Amino acid sequence: MSSAGAFKTPTAQARGLGSAKEGVGHYIKQRVSAIALIVLIPWFLFSVMNAADAGYEGARVWVAKPWNAILLILTFGAAFFHMRLGMQTVIEDYISKHGTRQALLILNTFAAIGLFAVTALTVLQIWVSASV
Amino acid sequence: MSGPGLTDPRPLSPHLQIWKFHATMVASITHRVTGSALYFGSFLIAAWIVALGLTPAAGEDVPAFYAAIEAVITSPFGQIILVLWAAAVLYHFANGIRHLLWDGPAIGFDPKVASAWSVFNFIFAGVGAIALWAAATLL
Numbered sequence: 385m386s387s388a389g390a391f392k393t394p395t396a397q398a399r400g401l402g403s404a405k406e407g408v409g410h411y412i413k414q415r416v417s418a419i420a421l422i423v424l425i426p427w428f429l430f431s432v433m434n435a436a437d438a439g440y441e442g443a444r445v446w447v448a449k450p451w452n453a454i455l456l457i458l459t460f461g462a463a464f465f466h467m468r469l470g471m472q473t474v475i476e477d478y479i480s481k482h483g484t485r486q487a488l489l490i491l492n493t494f495a496a497i498g499l500f501a502v503t504a505l506t507v508l509q510i511w512v513s514a515s516v
Numbered sequence: 517m518s519g520p521g522l523t524d525p526r527p528l529s530p531h532l533q534i535w536k537f538h539a540t541m542v543a544s545i546t547h548r549v550t551g552s553a554l555y556f557g558s559f560l561i562a563a564w565i566v567a568l569g570l571t572p573a574a575g576e577d578v579p580a581f582y583a584a585i586e587a588v589i590t591s592p593f594g595q596i597i598l599v600l601w602a603a604a605v606l607y608h609f610a611n612g613i614r615h616l617l618w619d620g621p622a623i624g625f626d627p628k629v630a631s632a633w634s635v636f637n638f639i640f641a642g643v644g645a646i647a648l649w650a651a652a653t654l655l
Contacts, residue, residue: 415619418612425609429602433652436564436589440578443568456565467558470551478531503562506569 410469417466424459431455448514453507460503468496540627543634547611550604557601599649607641 435446446452471492479485535541563585570579578586588594614633617623624633 415616418616422609422613422616425605429605429648432561433648437652440568440582440586447568463558467551467555471555474548474552499558499562503565506565509569 410472414466414469417462417469420458420462421466424455424462427455428459444510444514447507447510450511453511456507457504460500460507464496464500464503468492539631539634543611543637546607546638547615550608550611553604554601554608557604560597560601595649599645602648603641603645606644607637610637610640 431446431452435443438446447456472489475485475488475492479488535545567579567582567585570581572579576583589598614624614637618625624630
């Protein structure tokens with residue numbers, strides 16, 4: 385420890401060096417979205433396999449059923465949220481260069497939100513257009 | 517989250533080469549690798565949904581973009597990608613449940629159990645992916 389440190393309080397020494405008090409929130413969000421995906425992913429795998437097998441028309445009929453549309457949007461929400469948190473950790477672990485790290489973190493957020501907007505709105509559009 | 521750009525060198529997460537080779541080490545690395553792969557795989561799922569939302573142009577039964585995706589999926593290359601994707605999903609799923617059991621009830625920390633469980637997750641992912649592929653192709 386440097387001699388200057390001896391005159392600082394422990395709080396002052398730690399400030400600016402470690403976590404920004406957001407780690408626990410990240411940890412909990414990652415796990416809560418994982419619990420949701422334990423239920424959603426088996427449903428998604430089974431259903432999408434069948435839907436893709438049914439071709440363009442058949443898959444659209446499948447998406448347009450209310451429960452399928454709702455579960456699809458929930459799956460996309462949980463998956464893209466979980467994905468963003470995971471990739472954030474990967475970026476923070478391996479990219480130490482400040483500007484690159486910030487740019488990738490921002491890109492990661494945009495990708496996750498963009499994917500959710502595009503997929504959720506497409507599911508809604510298929511659902512609504514089928515019931516008109 | 518990262519703070520302002522500090523000049524002192526901060527510790528980074530240990531890199532791949534410093535770990536001793538072991539089942540649990542491979543399992544942990546594979547969890548991160550499959551997670552990252554699924555990140556990019558989700559762009560392909562999104563492309564399929566977007567294609568499904570398109571309406572066919574005049575004279576088409578199926579939108580051209582959907583037909584193109586379907587052609588890729590049914591090609592040998594696409595089938596390989598799908599099997600690898602399924603293996604990645606199943607691995608991350610099984611190993612993710614293990615992470616939840618570690619974090620919540622703290623089950624499975626015994627070294628022998630942890631190693632055996634790592635091997636099981638790999639077998640589950642491999643066998644499961646091939647079973648899904650067989651079910652989709654043959655049934």
